[in-house]
Amino acid sequence: MCRASLPFSATWKLYLERNSRCNVFRRIGTAGSTWWSPQCAAVRQGIVDMMHRALREPEVKSVVICGQDGKFCGGADIREFGAKMSGPPLVPMIHMIEAAAKPVVAAIEGVALGGGLELALSCHYRIAHSKARLGLPEVTLGLLPGAGGTQRLPRLIGVPAALELITTGRHVTAAEALQLGIVDEVTDQNAVDAAVKFAQSVEGKSLDARRIGTFPCPRPPDLDAVFEKVMKEVRRSARGAIAPVTCVQAVHAAVTLPYAKGMERERELFSTLFTSGQARALQYYFFAQRAVSRWSTPSGARWDTSKPRPVRKAAVIGLGTMGRGISVSLAQAGFSVVAVETQEKQLLEAKQAVSGMLERDAKRRGAPLAHGNIKYSCSLKAAADVDLVIEAVFEDMALKKAIFRQLSAICKPGTFLCSNTSALDIDELASQTQSPELVVGMHFFAPAHVMKLLEVVYGPRSSPEAVATAMQMGKKIGKVSVAVGNCRGFVGNRMLKPYLEQAFFLLEEGATPEQVDQVLEEFGFPMGVFKVSDLSGLDVGWKVRKADGLVVPDSTGKSARIQGGRRYSPLGDLLCEQGRFGQKTGRGWYQYDKPGGRVAKSDPWLHRFLEEYRARHGLVARRIDQQEVLERCLYALINEGFQILQDGIAAGPEDIDVIYVLGYGWPRHRGGPMFFADMVGLDKVLDRLERYHQLHPDVPGLKPCSLLRKLAAGGCPPIHRWREVIQKPHSQL
Numbered sequence: 001m002c003r004a005s006l007p008f009s010a011t012w013k014l015y016l017e018r019n020s021r022c023n024v025f026r027r028i029g030t031a032g033s034t035w036w037s038p039q040c041a042a043v044r045q046g047i048v049d050m051m052h053r054a055l056r057e058p059e060v061k062s063v064v065i066c067g068q069d070g071k072f073c074g075g076a077d078i079r080e081f082g083a084k085m086s087g088p089p090l091v092p093m094i095h096m097i098e099a100a101a102k103p104v105v106a107a108i109e110g111v112a113l114g115g116g117l118e119l120a121l122s123c124h125y126r127i128a129h130s131k132a133r134l135g136l137p138e139v140t141l142g143l144l145p146g147a148g149g150t151q152r153l154p155r156l157i158g159v160p161a162a163l164e165l166i167t168t169g170r171h172v173t174a175a176e177a178l179q180l181g182i183v184d185e186v187t188d189q190n191a192v193d194a195a196v197k198f199a200q201s202v203e204g205k206s207l208d209a210r211r212i213g214t215f216p217c218p219r220p221p222d223l224d225a226v227f228e229k230v231m232k233e234v235r236r237s238a239r240g241a242i243a244p245v246t247c248v249q250a251v252h253a254a255v256t257l258p259y260a261k262g263m264e265r266e267r268e269l270f271s272t273l274f275t276s277g278q279a280r281a282l283q284y285y286f287f288a289q290r291a292v293s294r295w296s297t298p299s300g301a302r303w304d305t306s307k308p309r310p311v312r313k314a315a316v317i318g319l320g321t322m323g324r325g326i327s328v329s330l331a332q333a334g335f336s337v338v339a340v341e342t343q344e345k346q347l348l349e350a351k352q353a354v355s356g357m358l359e360r361d362a363k364r365r366g367a368p369l370a371h372g373n374i375k376y377s378c379s380l381k382a383a384a385d386v387d388l389v390i391e392a393v394f395e396d397m398a399l400k401k402a403i404f405r406q407l408s409a410i411c412k413p414g415t416f417l418c419s420n421t422s423a424l425d426i427d428e429l430a431s432q433t434q435s436p437e438l439v440v441g442m443h444f445f446a447p448a449h450v451m452k453l454l455e456v457v458y459g460p461r462s463s464p465e466a467v468a469t470a471m472q473m474g475k476k477i478g479k480v481s482v483a484v485g486n487c488r489g490f491v492g493n494r495m496l497k498p499y500l501e502q503a504f505f506l507l508e509e510g511a512t513p514e515q516v517d518q519v520l521e522e523f524g525f526p527m528g529v530f531k532v533s534d535l536s537g538l539d540v541g542w543k544v545r546k547a548d549g550l551v552v553p554d555s556t557g558k559s560a561r562i563q564g565g566r567r568y569s570p571l572g573d574l575l576c577e578q579g580r581f582g583q584k585t586g587r588g589w590y591q592y593d594k595p596g597g598r599v600a601k602s603d604p605w606l607h608r609f610l611e612e613y614r615a616r617h618g619l620v621a622r623r624i625d626q627q628e629v630l631e632r633c634l635y636a637l638i639n640e641g642f643q644i645l646q647d648g649i650a651a652g653p654e655d656i657d658v659i660y661v662l663g664y665g666w667p668r669h670r671g672g673p674m675f676f677a678d679m680v681g682l683d684k685v686l687d688r689l690e691r692y693h694q695l696h697p698d699v700p701g702l703k704p705c706s707l708l709r710k711l712a713a714g715g716c717p718p719i720h721r722w723r724e725v726i727q728k729p730h731s732q733l
């Protein structure tokens with residue numbers, strides 16, 4: 001069933017055939033299927049049969065294993081992990097290849113990832129094309145390399161380098177793979193031809209020194225210290241993810257146990273991860289991140305029917321922190337950029353800052369400088385001939401409206417006008433222009449040249465072409481773009497509001513910022529809500545609340561605790577009134593050693609302030625446990641997520657989850673807020689929200705949303721069935 005391209009000549013090629021959707025190889029020859037599931041059996045069977053034949057036939061002197069269509073192997077098909085395993089197991093197959101008495105050469109083109117790289121490591125030689133990428137990304141799926149990867153890689157390239165690759169899942173280029181010693185040769189030519197030539201050149205030579213499983217594993221002299229340090233670092237950066245820690249344990253086995261025992265340990269550890277909730281979450285997230293590119297809007301505009309228009313030249317208006325980062329992203333992706341800042345001093349500073357960012361980045365990536373792609377100007381008129389504009393001035397509606405009016409008059413017909421607003425009404429901006437169908441939001445996250453997320457916000461008048469163009473633009477600059485509807489705060493910031501509010505109310509009821517932050521950090525957020533607020537600047541939200549008319553003093557001269565008919569916590573406003581804006585002023589919810597300081601320290605002043613505040617308002621502090629802190633913050637956020645789904649602002653739970661993982665530090669190994677709700681159980685989330693709502697009827701954000709009730713009443717369908725329950729609201733788009 002396997003194809004031999006050189007019929008009974010000296011070298012055989014085994015083909016791994018590409019699955020039609022992706023470059024994860026599922027078939028060998030023309031009849032096989034995946035590696036993993038029952039169908040995978042055919043693939044393994046194919047390799048095993050071909051190897052047996054190749055070893056049996058005296059005319060065959062060597063074997064080359066390659067992929068078809070220029071890709072080696074992307075590993076197992078993740079969708080089939082749940083299926084029952086049948087056919088020849090992978091590990092014995094790998095052992096059989098390694099033990100072969102004739103040289104086996106892997107011709108690596110495209111990718112060799114996961115099980116694909118493990119297969120290559122069982123070969124005696126590896127020849128890679130210069131554009132190939134290699135890696136063991138299992139950790140990113142909540143797993144560890146379970147076919148000898150944790151035992152062979154440290155034997156081949158040493159413990160520190162193997163640990164780094166296995167615990168991060170990082171892909172390496174062919175050049176780096178050569179440097180590390182993973183591959184034996186890199187070619188710019190056809191890698192299969194090069195591998196065949198190479199195989200012929202080593203025919204008849206001893207293979208004793210080529211079987212990685214037989215190598216002694218290099219043992220660092222200070223083994224315990226090395227592993228202790230690595231474990232500490234991995235635990236710190238894993239933020240509760242178990243796979244990276246388990247990977248370290250598997251590599252430790254490679255160093256301390258003989259190969260066969262190490263393989264047993266690898267299998268044991270793999271089994272514990274394979275059925276874990278974290279593996280489920282990470283595999284869900286893998287597909288969620290890919291699913292968001294297949295966007296749709298409530299009116300039926302879709303990714304596959306909406307054609308983007310080409311964009312060559314783009315303008316960025318406003319060169320504050322966001323505008324600078326956006327300019328860098330565009331220039332790096334090869335767009336011709338017009339960067340506009342009307343304040344001359346600010347323009348000069350921005351020029352220097354952008355150059356510095358480009359230089360540092362080019363150095364880090366070893367890529368050419370993209371300076372030449374940016375032209376600076378202090379006049380909006382410079383945007384006259386661009387294809388797309390991204391406005392990134394202050395969050396001030398009046399200012400933004402004026403700019404949109406001017407741009408509409410200045411820019412050539414057909415120019416897309418986009419706003420980087422993080423919360424303001426896209427329709428209101430569109431209404432200032434002659435062509436509202438060309439207006440969409442492009443909400444970047446700070447720092448814009450680093451953060452992977454882009455919310456593309458469509459209004460009822462945005463054309464499918466405008467949405468498609470912004471989505472494609474996001475992809476070109478390396479962002480994961482999520483299309484969302486227009487409402488205050490869109491998806492991310494709208495959900496953040498009830499989360500932040502709960503944190504404030506918890507302080508009023510007796511919690512401290514330290515307690516709340518600790519609970520959230522233990523959950524897996526890189527920073528608790530109060531530390532993040534200090535980092536972003538408390539004055540930012542204060543300005544918005546003032547503009548919204550929320551910061552109104554009550555009869556005692558202090559900000560009222562009821563605003564717009566609902567309970568409101570003025571704690572953040574009161575801090576700002578004291579000039580406590582967070583890190584930038586050296587004081588906020590915490591204290592810092594100086595303005596701009598980064599290390600948050602508990603502040604006795606803040607605790608006194610909270611006590612005085614509670615006393616002034618007759619609030620009696622109570623002991624609040626960790627569970628309540630976590631549930632009130634997270635379930636209020638999740639509840640808003642259900643409301644967003646109900647309102648049709650996000651097309652599905654995957655969109656929300658990707659936004660929260662990439663934009664708000666939600667721990668990836670928990671899948672995202674909506675996946676987390678599914679894992680916890682919708683009935684339990686509903687039950688807890690109901691309870692908190694009963695206990696605190698005046699606290700907003702705790703009243704369960706009707707979609708959550710509906711899903712729970714419908715028997716809590718799994719997350720991939722939610723879309724069926726969500727009713728699509730009407731829209732003009």
Ligand SMILES: CC/C=C\C=C\CC(=O)SCCNC(=O)CCNC(=O)[C@H](O)C(C)(C)COP(=O)(O)OP(=O)(O)OC[C@H]1O[C@@H](n2cnc3c(N)ncnc32)[C@H](O)[C@@H]1OP(=O)(O)O
Pocket residue numbers: 021022023024074075076077078079090091111113114115116137138141145146147287290291
């Ligand atoms: C005893 C244990 C033995 C062995 C265990 C083996 C474990 C493994 O091998 S785990 C799998 C390891 N491999 C990976 O993690 C690779 C994941 N994929 C990728 O990194 C990328 O997809 C890529 C291969 C580098 C290709 O990238 P790109 O060209 O950008 O395409 P994508 O949009 O990412 O993918 C296209 C299409 O393919 C689907 N897909 C990709 N990888 C897998 C996979 N491993 N399983 C199933 N499906 C996969 C992806 O979802 C896309 O599908 P759409 O339907 O088009 O969205």
